[in-house]
Each structure stands twice: as structure tokens, then as C-alpha cells.
Amino acid sequence: MFSVTVRDHVMVAHSFRGEVFGPAQALHGATFVVDATFRRPELDADGVVVDIGLASRELRAVLAPLDHRNLDEVPEFAGTNTTTEFLAGAVADRLAERIAAGALGAGAHGLTGLxxxxxxxxxxxxxCERDL
Structure with missing residues (x-):
């Protein structure tokens, strides 16, 4: 299995509901370093897993709507604790949608995991890991 990872970051504010979160129940900020790892069993005809430039661009495109936002005010997250785990899943889902739509080019059709x-x-x- 081969993999390529690209990295970006996102700065957010949010709060949590529930005693388990202690002081994080209050509004607080977080800066997440975000790694997206693309996997495939064989390299493509060009000898790569995925175009790193396109992968970086698409990760930024997925993170941009969340960057410098209060996640408590994002309608699609209403009523959800936007934990690190939840956000990893949301970013993975959005990247998987972009891969399926062809945003990473024809070479990405051989990707099997994210x-x-x-x-x-x-x-x-x-x-959060996803099969593709």
C-alpha cells in the first residue's frame, strides 16, 4: 500500500455541551493541524499516489469554509459537539465527496482509502479513515 499525506491547518472557535467537557463547555478557540492521507495499492502510470498540488488545493477548499469561524454558528453543525473526532469525520466526508466528483483528476480513480x-x-x- 502506498500513501501520500498533505497538511494544512484551520483556526476555529466552538463550545461543547456536557459535563464531560469541563471548561471546554465555554466558548474557546482551537487551531488544528490537519493531515489528509490518500492511499492506493499501486502507483498510477506516472508513479504517484495522487497529484500533491491538487490534494493540497482540495484540502484547503474543504477547510476554508470552517477557517476563522465559530462552529457553534455553522448551520450544518447545529446541535452537534464539534469535537476533534467529529471534525476529522466531517473533513474526511467532504474530501471523499470531492474525490468522487473528480476534483483530484483522473489519476485519483485508483485511490482506495483516505x-x-x-x-x-x-x-x-x-x-477518521474512509474507504473510497
Whole structure:
């Protein structure tokens, strides 16, 4: 299995509901380093997993609507705790949709997997993996 990972970041504000979140129930900010890993069993005819430039562009396109936003005010997230795990899944879903739509070019048709990792600090992160 081969993989390529691209990295970006996103800055958000949000709050959580539930005693388990302690002080994070109050509005607070977070800067996530976001890794998107694209997987395939064989390299394409050009010897690559995916076009890194296109992968970087599409990751930025998925993150841009969330960047510098209060996620408590994003209608599609209403009533949801936008935990690191939840956001990893949301980014993975959006990237998978863009891959299916052809945004990563014809060479991306051989991709079989995607993993999105949000690093909330240097000691904690969450990953969501999707089959493609």
C-alpha cells in the first residue's frame, strides 16, 4: 500500500455541551493541524499516489469554509459537539465527496482509502479513515 499525506491547518472557535467537557463547555478557540492521507495499492502510470498540488488545493477548499469561524454558528453543525473526532469525520466526508466528483483528476480513480487526522495539540489528535 502506498500513501501520500498533505497538511494544512484551520483556526476555529466552538463550545461543547456536557459535563464531560469541563471548561471546554465555554466558548474557546482551537487551531488544528490537519493531515489528509490518500492511499492506493499501486502507483498510477506516472508513479504517484495522487497529484500533491491538487490534494493540497482540495484540502484547503474543504477547510476554508470552517477557517476563522465559530462552529457553534455553522448551520450544518447545529446541535452537534464539534469535537476533534467529529471534525476529522466531517473533513474526511467532504474530501471523499470531492474525490468522487473528480476534483483530484483522473489519476485519483485508483485511490482506495483516505485518512484525515486533526492534531489539536502536540500530544493529542484524532483520525477518521474512509474507504473510497
Amino acid at each position: 485518512a484525515v487526522t486533526l492534531h489539536e495539540s502536540h500530544v493529542a489528535w484524532a483520525t
